[in-house]
Amino acid sequence: MSQREVLVLGQRCVGVAEELTQALPGWRIITAHNVGEALASIGDLVRPIIGLIHIDVNDIDPLNALENISVAAGVMEWIALVEREHLSAGQVCHFISDHCYDFHTLPLDASRLAITLGHAHGRAELRLRHSRQYSKPNQFNMVGSSEAMKKLFASLGKVSGSDAPVLVHGESGTGKELVAKAVHMSSPRADGPFIAVNCGAIPAHLVQTELFGHEKGAFTGAHQRKIGLIESSNGGTIFLDEIGDLPLDLQVNFLRFLQEKTIERVGSVLRIGVDVRVIAATHVDLGKAIAEKRFREDLYYRLSVLVLSVPPLRERCDDIEILARWCFNEFSLEKNSKVQGFSNKALQVMRDYSWPGNVRELINRVRSAMVMSESRLIRPEDLGLIVENGFCDATVNALDVARGRLERSLIQQVLQLNKQNVAATARQLGLSRSTLYRMMNKLELQKE
Ligand SMILES: Nc1ncnc2c1ncn2[C@@H]1O[C@H](COP(=O)(O)OP(=O)(O)O)[C@@H](O)[C@H]1O
Ligand SMILES: [Mg+2]
Known part of the structure; x- marks a missing residue:
């Protein structure tokens, strides 16, 4: 010893x-x-x-x-x-x-x-x-060992080996950006730049010049040439978060970049070759955006060559305790010295809660409880999770699971009826083809 x-x-x-x-x-x-x-x-x-x-x-x-x-x-x-x-x-x-x-x-x-x-x-x-x-995140710098996450990690490994565009979808706070970074870091582009752009956060009139750059004198106030974010990502990966917010008129420029791997700075007619991998993410239903003519279908197909779905936290209950404990260790330097861990009640309430803000919410609640708790073990109230009427929205979880099962079985039956023809199945179900593809992806349904 x-x-x-x-x-x-x-x-x-x-x-x-x-x-x-x-x-x-x-x-x-x-x-x-x-x-x-x-x-x-x-x-x-x-x-x-x-x-x-x-x-x-x-x-x-x-x-x-x-x-x-x-x-x-x-x-x-x-x-x-x-x-x-x-x-x-x-x-x-x-x-x-x-x-x-x-x-x-x-x-x-x-x-x-x-x-x-x-x-x-x-x-x-x-x-x-x-x-x-x-306390150990895996090779993708992510924590989680639920079946759903194991599947995601397996897909992540495969996606990293390819250079095709990736579409990551999942609710806010599920870890989409972390997934995008993991794809980049596990790819041959790891030594190149990883540039994250939140399409929803840039004012619409600036998106074009932010992404594509501009020449000196391209417009009033353009005193200098500006290299856009796509060009800056050369040799690496650009991560387009909230792609659903990309203004419609820009989507066509973007499509051209994806098809030709070239861009044009604003105020220039010169097309510049760029070697950039695109990873896009969305928390909205792009199928619906397509149906409402807010998103181009052709762009959707270009972006979603490979699709990764990050499940919401309530669908991977097995990860909640692991994430909470990892988080506890991560922030243990900030905690007050009294707090030693979680009470059983707190762990139970965390498992039952529906986590609308997903992992981001869990991290925030645990971090705050660690600082504020007045007891040796973190209690439900330290996490701001008070159980009312004996339950803590566990029913949301059960409903989601039931709905998933129902959708899966219905789609399977109609696919069978239509001899696995997706277009015909979508028509019969009253869905667009892209929505059906997205649902099949989410439900992990393959054509037989
Ligand atoms: N599986 C995970 N393991 C560790 N941290 C995670 C995991 N998933 C998400 N996070 C953390 O949660 C927060 C939100 O993740 P993020 O990737 O920004 O979510 P999204 O882009 O889907 O909104 C970040 O601080 C991220 O590091
Ligand atoms: Mg994000």
Whole structure:
């Protein structure tokens, strides 16, 4: 076993360091008079460490010390050394019960302390192992091991090997941008630029020059040539978020770029060759936008050569706890030192909640709960998830699942009736071909 370490903090503790060294063979004793010394001697820890803190209000402020040191150390367990008569003080009791693994009354009983330290170390090791298990995003820098995400990761691997355009669809906050980045980073273009453009965030009259650039003097105020975002992505990937918001008149320019791999800066007739992979994302139903003549069908087919669907969080309940724990570790440096994890009730409520804002919402709720919680384990109310009338919109989930099943079976039957002809099936179902394709994609339905 590698040597275990105990950080001994405070004047009184340092005074007994010699005694401890004798009494605790196999332990490395690190002594520190104050927080500064403690931080300097522990450095960046990737191992568990036990803190021994003497609670003496005249010496150091125990809570402050513990918070500062725990933030730097990550996984620690604290044991308080306390005079027996101080145990009756409310302040001392609170500190021990909220922040310490155990306490030991003075005078020192070295053999008993050795046992307590051993237990605390075991627990710290367990916590460290547990946190590592959850803290690892996969090769795509994503967290999740539900069946739905496993499928997505498998498709992601395949899509990365190709250079064709990709359309990522999914609700807001599901991780579309993360998926787009993963495709780029796993592709041969990884060393090239990855430029993300939110088509909905650029004012309509600026989209053209932002994407395609302009020449000097192209219009009043064009004092200099400007290289557009597509040209800047040369050799890499451009990610067009909210592609459904691309103004209709620009869609034709964009189509030409996709077809010919060339662009024209505003104010120039010269066509410039660009080598850019396009990944587009949308949270809206493009089929509907096509039907309403807000989106060009030909552009849709060009963009959706490969399609990746990111499922909403409520359809991958198995990932909720994993994401919450990963998030807990991610932000553990910001948390207040009291908070150690999630209560069972909180985990249950998180599983039942419908997460309309998906992973983004989960991260925000957990991060805020970690800072604000007043208890050792995060409770539902810390997450802002209050259970009303005994349920927390679990029914939404059940309805979605039922609807999916129904749609799947209906489409399968009509496809069969029409000998797998998609156009005829779409007509019979009163859908556009693209909507049907999109639904088949979402439901993971293939023609037989
Ligand atoms: N599977 C995941 N693992 C880790 N973080 C995720 C995952 N999915 C989403 N996120 C995080 O959630 C937030 C929202 O993701 P984002 O890709 O911006 O969603 P979208 O583009 O679909 O709105 C980001 O902070 C992102 O890093
Ligand atoms: Mg986004």
